[in-house]
Amino acid sequence: MTHLLVLPILIPLGTAIVLLLLRANPMGRRIVIGISGLSILVADIVLLTSIYQKGIHSYQVGGWSAPFGIVMVGDLLSGIMLVLASVISLSALSYSFGYLKKEAQQALFHPLFFFMWAGTNGAFLTGDIFNLFVMFEVMLMSIYALLVMLGEKKQIEAGFKLISMGLFTSALFLAAAGGIYAFAGTLNMADLALKIKPHVDHPLVSAIAMMFIGVFGLKAAMMPFHFWLPDVHSAAPTPISAMLSGILIKVGVYAIIRVFCLIFVDLQGYFQGFILTMACITMFVGALGAVAQTDIKRLLAYSSVSQIGYILMGVGFFTVGGMSAALFYIISHGVIKSSLFLAAGILKKMRGSTEMSDHGDMINTSPAFTTIFFIGVISLGGIPPSGGFFMKFQLIKAGLDGAFYIPVIVAFMVSLMTLFYLFRSWQKICLSGPPQGNPLARPSVKLLIPVGILAMLCLVLGLAASPVSGLTQAAAEQLFSPELYIRAVMGAM
Amino acid sequence: MKLLLPVVIGVLFGGGTYLMLKKNILKLVLGLGLISHGANVLLISSGWIGAGAVPILGQDGTEGFVDPVPQALVLTAIVIGFAALAFLLVLAIRVYRDLKTADISEIRGQRG
Numbered sequence: 316m317t318h319l320l321v322l323p324i325l326i327p328l329g330t331a332i333v334l335l336l337l338r339a340n341p342m343g344r345r346i347v348i349g350i351s352g353l354s355i356l357v358a359d360i361v362l363l364t365s366i367y368q369k370g371i372h373s374y375q376v377g378g379w380s381a382p383f384g385i386v387m388v389g390d391l392l393s394g395i396m397l398v399l400a401s402v403i404s405l406s407a408l409s410y411s412f413g414y415l416k417k418e419a420q421q422a423l424f425h426p427l428f429f430f431m432w433a434g435t436n437g438a439f440l441t442g443d444i445f446n447l448f449v450m451f452e453v454m455l456m457s458i459y460a461l462l463v464m465l466g467e468k469k470q471i472e473a474g475f476k477l478i479s480m481g482l483f484t485s486a487l488f489l490a491a492a493g494g495i496y497a498f499a500g501t502l503n504m505a506d507l508a509l510k511i512k513p514h515v516d517h518p519l520v521s522a523i524a525m526m527f528i529g530v531f532g533l534k535a536a537m538m539p540f541h542f543w544l545p546d547v548h549s550a551a552p553t554p555i556s557a558m559l560s561g562i563l564i565k566v567g568v569y570a571i572i573r574v575f576c577l578i579f580v581d582l583q584g585y586f587q588g589f590i591l592t593m594a595c596i597t598m599f600v601g602a603l604g605a606v607a608q609t610d611i612k613r614l615l616a617y618s619s620v621s622q623i624g625y626i627l628m629g630v631g632f633f634t635v636g637g638m639s640a641a642l643f644y645i646i647s648h649g650v651i652k653s654s655l656f657l658a659a660g661i662l663k664k665m666r667g668s669t670e671m672s673d674h675g676d677m678i679n680t681s682p683a684f685t686t687i688f689f690i691g692v693i694s695l696g697g698i699p700p701s702g703g704f705f706m707k708f709q710l711i712k713a714g715l716d717g718a719f720y721i722p723v724i725v726a727f728m729v730s731l732m733t734l735f736y737l738f739r740s741w742q743k744i745c746l747s748g749p750p751q752g753n754p755l756a757r758p759s760v761k762l763l764i765p766v767g768i769l770a771m772l773c774l775v776l777g778l779a780a781s782p783v784s785g786l787t788q789a790a791a792e793q794l795f796s797p798e799l800y801i802r803a804v805m806g807a808m
Numbered sequence: 809m810k811l812l813l814p815v816v817i818g819v820l821f822g823g824g825t826y827l828m829l830k831k832n833i834l835k836l837v838l839g840l841g842l843i844s845h846g847a848n849v850l851l852i853s854s855g856w857i858g859a860g861a862v863p864i865l866g867q868d869g870t871e872g873f874v875d876p877v878p879q880a881l882v883l884t885a886i887v888i889g890f891a892a893l894a895f896l897l898v899l900a901i902r903v904y905r906d907l908k909t910a911d912i913s914e915i916r917g918q919r920g
Binding site for chain 1: 837
């Protein structure tokens with residue numbers, strides 16, 4: 316098999332190291348970032364098309380065959396997540412040049428950013444539970460540093476919360492990995508699926524599955540574990556907020572999908588009620604929190620909690636339709652939420668505050684900003700013709716097809732709340748009269764361009780909904796035939 | 809030995825949880841350290857310890873060896889845990905300097 320599968324990890328890793336060496340050379344750094352950022356995007360797209368045409372890819376690192384060596388696996392789900400990650404990362408990267416004014420900040424920011432990117436891509440590609448842990452740590456460690464990098468008071472505070480949470484999660488993850496190794500004697504996910512299948516009634520298996528839900532739920536901000544997210548996502552520097560809400564909380568959802576569609580396939584029915592209940596509560600609590608916010612970044616962060624509930628609901632149906640809808644939701648929410656966060660960063664740059672009451676009259680100050688923000692609002696609110704309409708439509712259709720009426724009703728109610736808090740914030744920021752204090756400066760074009768591109772993508776997702784949902788449908792079908800994955804890793808049996 | 813390890817793991821997890829419930833920021837950090845060591849010991853114990861021999865090839869037979877995989881894993885885990893804990897300690901100092909308090913319930917600048 317080709318070496319294509321390791322490129323999405325190796326390129327960002329190499330780039331990060333080169334960037335560290337080029338600390339004193341801003342121009343060189345810019346060239347390296349541009350070239351390698353684009354080449355990661357190209358590699359991801361090539362990988363996705365190759366997976367789509369030829370089926371699941373696997374790569375034995377160092378030539379040690381599974382289950383003994385380290386294995387990288389690319390199926391459609393990983394391919395989709397990789398492309399999404401690179402689109403959002405590229406926008407956040409180009410935005411960071413306008414956002415971080417000082418060269419010293421950029422020299423610190425960009426290597427860490429690429430380390431984070433490498434960890435994220437690694438988490439999507441690994442086929443081994445322990446490597447998943449290591450990739451999570453690579454990603455988290457970079458996030459810790461990126462979060463507290465600017466040294467603002469609330470960032471230090473949020474950083475302390477995030478790292479305490481992260482350390483605890485790591486310990487839990489290690490304990491779960493140790494438990495599953497003691498039980499099955501392997502850490503390779505495909506091998507685990509084979510070894511666990513005959514013993515699925517063993518109480519230890521369901522206990523470990525529950526621990527994995529806890530670990531990944533903490534990363535994804537599922538309901539009892541959502542408390543850290545609003546602080547962290549709103550305090551982080553804006554390009555990192557966009558990355559956190561756009562892609563990094565989805566890493567947790569990705570891991571839940573991977574574990575429950577491969578290792579614990581037979582426990583899907585057992586955990587369905589729990590996941591659906593938690594999804595509904597997550598949706599509702601997040602929206603309730605968002606309604607009460609006066610700070611636009613905190614509002615968006617609470618909204619992310621609520622939207623994670625929607626995604627988990629699609630996953631919790633455990634049907635092909637539900638999974639396909641959840642994947643479509645992951646894609647469109649990633650694009651929409653990162654564009655909204657980046658737009659909030661523009662507000663912060665204009666007046667040094669993200670409180671909604673400090674802003675107003677954007678419709679006269681910057682019609683472009685108003686339009687972009689409006690596109691984000693209607694997309695997240697689920698109004699056609701944006702991609703957001705199709706994400707909600709597919710999810711609700713999948714729920715009705717599977718006769719899950721209560722989650723569907725909750726989803727409808729929360730949608731109304733979503734519309735309310737989004738339009739209220741848009742109205743406050745864009746339509747209300749000019750704020751007190753200095754007259755507003757125009758937002759810089761450098762910042763508007765990446766946000767505008769993401770907003771265009773929201774609309775494109777609505778217009779091109781059918782090819783994208785064809786892709787997610789294929790990915791969902793692949794997820795529900797785990798024997799394909801196992802055969803790709805373990806070879807013919 | 810068979811009984812000792814579960815007791816050690818239990819004490820580490822229990823003590824860590826107890827310390828984390830305290831209000832002092834340093835105790836939280838120490839508690840997290842204890843819990844991650846508990847997880848490390850748990851991981852080590854997943855490869856049979858008992859009276860197992862050192863897993864070095866070249867001696868006779870393949871029976872009676874300790875499983876070397878968890879030892880390799882735990883080495884990685886210790887390094888990662890150490891780095892994260894060191895970072896957390898530095899941040900704890902920053903929090904103490906910024907807020908002039910080591911009381912966790914005072915750290916509530918971002919509520920709501």
